[in-house]
Amino acid sequence: MTPVYFDNAATTKIRDKVIDAMVTVMHNNYGNASSTHSLGRSSKALIEYSRKVIAKYFNVSASEIVFTSGGTEADNLVLRSAVRDMGVTRIITSKIEHHAVLHAVAQLKTEYGIVVDYVDLDENGQVDYMHLEGLLQSTHKTLVSLMHVNNEIGNILDIKRVAFLCKAHKALFHSDTVQSIGHYELDLKALPIDFLAASAHKFHGPKGVGFAFVRKGSGLKPLIFGGEQERGYRAGTESIHNIIGLEKALTQAYEHLAEERLYIKDLKQYFIEKLKLELPNSVFNGLSGDMEKSTYTLVNVGLPISPEKSAMFLFQLDLKNIACSKGSACQSGSIQASHVLSEVVGVNDFQKTSLRFSFSIYNTKEEVDYVIGVLKDLI
Numbered sequence: 299m300t301p302v303y304f305d306n307a308a309t310t311k312i313r314d315k316v317i318d319a320m321v322t323v324m325h326n327n328y329g330n331a332s333s334t335h336s337l338g339r340s341s342k343a344l345i346e347y348s349r350k351v352i353a354k355y356f357n358v359s360a361s362e363i364v365f366t367s368g369g370t371e372a373d374n375l376v377l378r379s380a381v382r383d384m385g386v387t388r389i390i391t392s393k394i395e396h397h398a399v400l401h402a403v404a405q406l407k408t409e410y411g412i413v414v415d416y417v418d419l420d421e422n423g424q425v426d427y428m429h430l431e432g433l434l435q436s437t438h439k440t441l442v443s444l445m446h447v448n449n450e451i452g453n454i455l456d457i458k459r460v461a462f463l464c465k466a467h468k469a470l471f472h473s474d475t476v477q478s479i480g481h482y483e484l485d486l487k488a489l490p491i492d493f494l495a496a497s498a499h500k501f502h503g504p505k506g507v508g509f510a511f512v513r514k515g516s517g518l519k520p521l522i523f524g525g526e527q528e529r530g531y532r533a534g535t536e537s538i539h540n541i542i543g544l545e546k547a548l549t550q551a552y553e554h555l556a557e558e559r560l561y562i563k564d565l566k567q568y569f570i571e572k573l574k575l576e577l578p579n580s581v582f583n584g585l586s587g588d589m590e591k592s593t594y595t596l597v598n599v600g601l602p603i604s605p606e607k608s609a610m611f612l613f614q615l616d617l618k619n620i621a622c623s624k625g626s627a628c629q630s631g632s633i634q635a636s637h638v639l640s641e642v643v644g645v646n647d648f649q650k651t652s653l654r655f656s657f658s659i660y661n662t663k664e665e666v667d668y669v670i671g672v673l674k675d676l677i
């Protein structure tokens with residue numbers, strides 16, 4: 299039996315069309331994009347074509363897209379260069395960012411002694427925009443780094459509001475959009491955002507490739523030094539098949555966005571209703587039970603199971619062929635809280651075991667029925 303895969307926020311299955319495009323490239327376009335012969339030139343042309351296609355979706359110019367090994371590298375590229383090369387002396391972020399941001403910022407604090415401030419969050423983990431505005435009254439050269447969609451609880455940031463707040467206070471704005479690109483559209487002509495991070499494996503593309511959007515004139519310098527690839531922003535021979543895979547995955551995602559969003563949203567709604575009916579003592583963490591204020595791709599549920607029993611519970615789910623994420627009140631058997639849930643889940647609800655179920659076009663309502671049936675039986 300193939301697993302019921304409800305862990306799409308961790309990574310997604312690659313689309314067949316994406317695999318086909320990548321295999322064709324691996325067969326035919328093995329030339330190094332820096333070589334001047336025709337094989338090299340055709341590799342280079344493919345990369346530049348992909349860059350143009352990607353840039354168009356965000357209404358930016360191709361030179362503002364820098365390919366990276368994924369979201370983590372894109373976050374690090376932006377954050378580290380902001381401090382090292384752009385004069386940033388203060389970063390405002392939140393305690394529920396992905397570790398790719400949190401740990402990179404902590405490292406910058408250690409290395410450069412920058413000031414780090416964490417914006418207040420409300421009881422659902424939503425950014426307190428008034429507090430953010432207060433924090434922005436500062437003489438420091440500031441960068442704000444706030445994620446668009448939270449990977450654990452699905453909360454959606456009012457990215458437009460934050461972008462204009464930053465602009466009004468002359469702060470740079472970076473958003474980790476790893477969970478939103480491919481699922482939400484962003485017009486970067488209309489939004490004053492300076493930097494973004496994206497990752498292909500979150501929208502049915504390959505692992506190990508992503509990109510940073512870097513606004514023209516930002517003064518960004520590389521994280522990795524060597525050759526002149528990526529216009530000097532990122533040294534190293536380009537992974538052509540991965541870049542083509544990224545572009546094809548993004549094209550597929552945005553071409554089918556309307557119908558696929560409807561399909562997945564309907565699945566999430568069905569999951570919520572069914573869970574409320576079958577296990578009414580469950581709670582939805584953060585805003586994940588709110589169809590409008592959280593992403594349509596995931597729910598994070600506190601189930602009425604004590605954390606001590608949580609490790610066994612996850613093992614039992616695994617035996618039933620259910621793949622979901624611990625997301626979690628208890629990780630790998632030790633009672634170690636997720637940093638996101640520690641911030642947003644109240645003490646009482648924290649006595650429950652939290653699981654993240656994240657959906658994609660490859661899931662069905664029958665799978666939802668199966669999972670909720672298993673949860674009910676086990677509980």
Ligand SMILES: Cc1ncc(COP(=O)(O)O)c(C=O)c1O
Nearest residue numbers: 368369370396398449476477497
């Ligand atoms: C919000 C967020 N940021 C960054 C990352 C890291 O991306 P990558 O796996 O491409 O390095 C992830 C992946 O889990 C994520 O969910």
